Structures are given as structure tokens and as C-alpha cells.
Amino acid sequence: MVRSGFVTPELDTRWFDPARLNVLIGILLFTAFLVVNIFRARAKGTLYVRPIAGLKALDEAIGRATEMGRPVLYVPGLSDMSEVGTFAAITICARLAYRVAEMGCDIDVPCYDPVVMTVLDGAVREAYSKAGKPDAFRPGCVHYVSAQQMAYVAAVNGFMLRELPAANIYMGSFYAESLLLAETGARTGAIQIAGTDKVTQLPFFVCACDYTLLGEELFAASAYLGREPIQLATVIAQDWAKALAAAAIVGALVLSALGHPALQTWLKVA
Amino acid sequence: MTLQTWIAAFLTLCVFSFLYKDNPFYRFAEHLFVGAAAGYLLAVQWQNVLIPNVWTPLLHDHKLVVLIPLALGLMMLARAWDKGAGIARWSLAFYVGIYSGVAIPGYMQAQIFAQLADAAKPFAPGWGAVNSALVLVGLLTVLAYFFFSAPHKGVHGAGARVGIYFLMVAFGASFGYTVMARVSLLIARVQFLLRDWLHVLPGP
Numbered sequence: 103m104v105r106s107g108f109v110t111p112e113l114d115t116r117w118f119d120p121a122r123l124n125v126l127i128g129i130l131l132f133t134a135f136l137v138v139n140i141f142r143a144r145a146k147g148t149l150y151v152r153p154i155a156g157l158k159a160l161d162e163a164i165g166r167a168t169e170m171g172r173p174v175l176y177v178p179g180l181s182d183m184s185e186v187g188t189f190a191a192i193t194i195c196a197r198l199a200y201r202v203a204e205m206g207c208d209i210d211v212p213c214y215d216p217v218v219m220t221v222l223d224g225a226v227r228e229a230y231s232k233a234g235k236p237d238a239f240r241p242g243c244v245h246y247v248s249a250q251q252m253a254y255v256a257a258v259n260g261f262m263l264r265e266l267p268a269a270n271i272y273m274g275s276f277y278a279e280s281l282l283l284a285e286t287g288a289r290t291g292a293i294q295i296a297g298t299d300k301v302t303q304l305p306f307f308v309c310a311c312d313y314t315l316l317g318e319e320l321f322a323a324s325a326y327l328g329r330e331p332i333q334l335a336t337v338i339a340q341d342w343a344k345a346l347a348a349a350a351i352v353g354a355l356v357l358s359a360l361g362h363p364a365l366q367t368w369l370k371v372a
Numbered sequence: 373m374t375l376q377t378w379i380a381a382f383l384t385l386c387v388f389s390f391l392y393k394d395n396p397f398y399r400f401a402e403h404l405f406v407g408a409a410a411g412y413l414l415a416v417q418w419q420n421v422l423i424p425n426v427w428t429p430l431l432h433d434h435k436l437v438v439l440i441p442l443a444l445g446l447m448m449l450a451r452a453w454d455k456g457a458g459i460a461r462w463s464l465a466f467y468v469g470i471y472s473g474v475a476i477p478g479y480m481q482a483q484i485f486a487q488l489a490d491a492a493k494p495f496a497p498g499w500g501a502v503n504s505a506l507v508l509v510g511l512l513t514v515l516a517y518f519f520f521s522a523p524h525k526g527v528h529g530a531g532a533r534v535g536i537y538f539l540m541v542a543f544g545a546s547f548g549y550t551v552m553a554r555v556s557l558l559i560a561r562v563q564f565l566l567r568d569w570l571h572v573l574p575g576p
Contacts, residue, residue, distance in 0.1 A: 250409030
């Protein structure tokens with residue numbers, strides 16, 4: 103449609119786009135993997151997930167903070183609820199808050215996004231209740247700072263230098279601020295554990311933190327900490343999906359080398 | 373030299389003073405920055421979100437359907453009161469559900485199938501085939517590293533070890549690239565101080 107020189111795209115009102123059939127099949131397959139593994143996890147009681155080094159250090163970090171009488175700083179990343187990393191950050195924060203409540207130290211969670219703050223506030227409050235210490239929850243420990251990236255960094259860096267948290271935990275989606283935060287944290291001598299799904303920011307955390315959860319380890323972490331069947335099942339389902347993806351790549355390469363590029367073409371999304 | 377240049381130079385030096393240690397000048401710049409950002413973002417939300425999406429449709433176009441998202445937004449504020457937490461949860465459930473629904477097919481398409489299609493491209497001819505083979509080996513071994521349902525032992529363990537080397541090489545390259553970009557940002561700030569403020573450097 104052309105009006106006054108501007109092109110307005112036509113609204114696609116179809117319920118189903120046949121060009122994206124492969125995406126639908128992918129989602130259905132992953133859902134099937136998930137359901138099968140949930141049943142497996144319920145039948146067995148648990149499923150094996152390999153240990154992740156950074157997670158073992160979380161208890162050490164909380165213990166250190168308790169001994170030193172200083173808070174644990176939890177930075178949940180700079181994204182909103184549209185990022186999968188934010189969901190993982192919320193789950194890990196809830197587990198961490200439970201351990202913090204059990205051990206009786208303090209936690210501080212500065213937030214970038216107001217909606218994430220609201221969800222985190224509920225998660226931390228609930229963790230304190232689950233730990234049997236609802237009165238120990240300090241209102242305001244989960245607080246909004248700024249939705250402007252560098253203003254947020256300035257405030258959190260200032261907090262690190264003034265309050266000297268014993269442990270800095272960075273989990274979620276991070277961008278250019280990752281090195282600024284982790285470098286300042288390293289200067290204060292705090293034990294630092296990071297995890298992000300943003301591959302471009304991982305090198306900075308690897309350099310400046312004591313432990314780093316690489317990419318998908320962030321998602322596995324929440325399942326590993328909780329040991330709940332449904333969450334463990336999601337990790338195993340992802341492994342099955344990865345195995346299928348690897349097989350699809352090798353299969354497509356071999357078939358196209360033999361003159362049958364059908365699988366390779368099918369993998370392309372319009 | 374304008375007053376703005378003096379203010380910008382003063383605030384730049386205030387922030388740089390953080391390199392020594394936390395001090396009142398840094399704190400002043402930090403609080404000013406956070407406060408200014410809050411005020412600016414509030415104005416942006418009012419102008420770009422509330423007026424075009426709520427005020428105008430409701431009061432000028434009389435679209436009552438706008439009351440639904442408005443009510444959901446107001447319910448979110450109920451969290452300010454202890455007893456309102458349950459009310460806010462309805463809005464959050466709606467918000468999280470919508471985002472999950474939008475994100476899952478998008479991720480499957482943009483993150484998984486797009487990468488699968490690229491990885492399954494035929495090997496390049498000539499010496500380019502070595503590059504293609506390296507990419508394939510890197511992809512498969514890094515995938516092996518990110519397998520969580522099996523311990524890193526035997527063939528799988530060896531593959532995962534190769535995968536971690538690929539990851540470290542990629543991280544090193546990314547680190548160097550970004551540090552270069554950060555140094556250029558520092559150069560720009562120093563140029564501002566020496567050229568625009570102190571006039572030690574000649575103009576562009």
C-alpha cells in the first residue's frame with residue numbers, strides 16, 4: 103500500500119505461515135522431549151546433571167559474606183522479561199536468597215527494569231518465607247536503580263566501593279557494562295561469580311571473576327540448584343535437542359555432498 | 373568556550389576520579405547521572421508511551437479497550453502495599469506469559485534454525501574447506517562441552533576439552549576487539565578534554 107510516498111506494509115493476518123513449518127516442528131519436537139523427560143524425572147525421582155564449578159562456589163560466597171558480616175550483591179542483568187537470561191537470573195536469585203536467609207546474611211539486588219524488580223522482589227520475599235524466616239526479609243533489599251545503562255553502572259559501582267559486599271553475583275543478560283561492573287568488584291576484593299548468555303560479554307567475566315557460568319550453564323544452573331524434576335527435565339530435553347541439531351547438521355552436510363540438499367533447504371527459515 | 377563544555381569537562385573529571393577511589397566528586401556525578409536519567413526516562417515514557425497509547429486513544433478517540441492495559445499497569449502498582457502483592461501478580465503473569473509466547477518461536481527461528489542453516493552450508497571450495505571444517509569441528513566440540521546429562525569422560529570428555537579451547541580462542545578474540553573499542557572511547561574523551569576544553573590540541 104502506497105500513501106503519500108510512504109510504504110505501509112500489509113498486516114499478515116494468517117494464522118499459520120507454511121514457510122515456517124520447520125519452526126513449528128522444532129517446537130513440537132522440543133516439547134515432546136520435555137514431556138518425556140518430565141515423566142522420566144518423576145519416575146526416577148531425579149536425573150543426572152553434571153556438576154558446574156561456579157555453582158559449588160555460591161555456597162562458599164554466601165558463607166564468606168556471613169562470616170565477614172557483609173552483604174551479598176546480586177546483579178540480575180540489564181534486560182527485561184523478554185530475555186531468557188532474565189528468567190534464569192530470577193530463578194537463581196530465588197535459590198540464592200533462600201541460602202542467604204538460611205545463613206542469616208544480607209542480600210542487595212539493584213534492578214535495571216521495574217518489572218524485573220517487581221518479580222525479583224516477590225521471588226526473594228517468597229524465598230525468605232520458604233526458609234522459615236519471613237521477618238528477616240529487609241524491604242528495599244530489591245530496589246530499582248535506573249533504566250539508563252551507564253547511570254545504573256555508576257550507582258552499582260558506587261555501592262560496591264561504599265558497602266564492600268563480600269560476594270558479587272552477576273547472573274542474566276549483560277552488555278557493555280559487564281567489564282565495568284566486574285572490574286570494580288575485583289578491586290574491592292569480593293569473591294565474584296558471573297553467568298551470562300551474552301557470548302560477547304563472557305570474556306570480560308572470565309577475566310575479572312573467580313567463576314563464570316558460560317552461556318547455557320546459566321540455564322542449567324537454575325535446574326541444578328533446585329533439583330526439581332521439571333527443571334532437570336528441561337536441561338535433559340535441551341541435551342536431546344542439541345544431539346538432534348548436531349545430527350541434523352552432519353546429516354545435511356553428508357546428504358548435500360551426495361547431491362541431496364533437501365534437508366539443508368528444509369533447515370532454512372524464510 | 374561555552375558553559376556546557378565546562379560542565380561536561382567537570383563531570384568527566386569527576387567520573388575519572390573514581391580511578392583513584394570513591395570520593396565526593398564521583399558521588400556527586402553518580403547521583404546527578406542517576407537522577408537525570410530517571411527524570412529523562414519518565415519524560416520519555418510520558419511522551420512516547422502514555423500520551424500516544426493511553427491518553428489520546430482514550431480521551432480523543434474514545435477507545436475503551438485501552439482501559440484493559442491501563443488497568444493491568446495500575447494493578448502492577450498495587451505491589452507498593454503489602455496486601456496488594458496478589459493483585460500485582462495477575463499483571464505479571466499476563467506480562468510474562470505474553471513475552472514467553474512471543475520469545476519462544478522467535479528464538480527457535482532466529483537463534484536455532486538460522487544457525488543450523490548456516491552450519492549446514494556445503495564446504496567452501498579449495499582452501500576454504502579447511503575453514504569450513506574448523507567451523508564444523510568447533511561447533512560439534514563446543515556442543516559436546518554444553519552437554520549436561522553426561523559427565524565429561526572418555527570420547528565425550530575429549531571432545532568437550534577441544535570445545536573449551538575453541539571457546540577460549542573465541543573469547544580472546546572478542547576481548548581484544550572490545551578493548552580496542554573501549555580505548556577509542558577513552559581517546560574520544562581525552563580529545564574532548566584537550567581540544568574542546570583546554571585547547572591544547574588543534575581543532576579537527
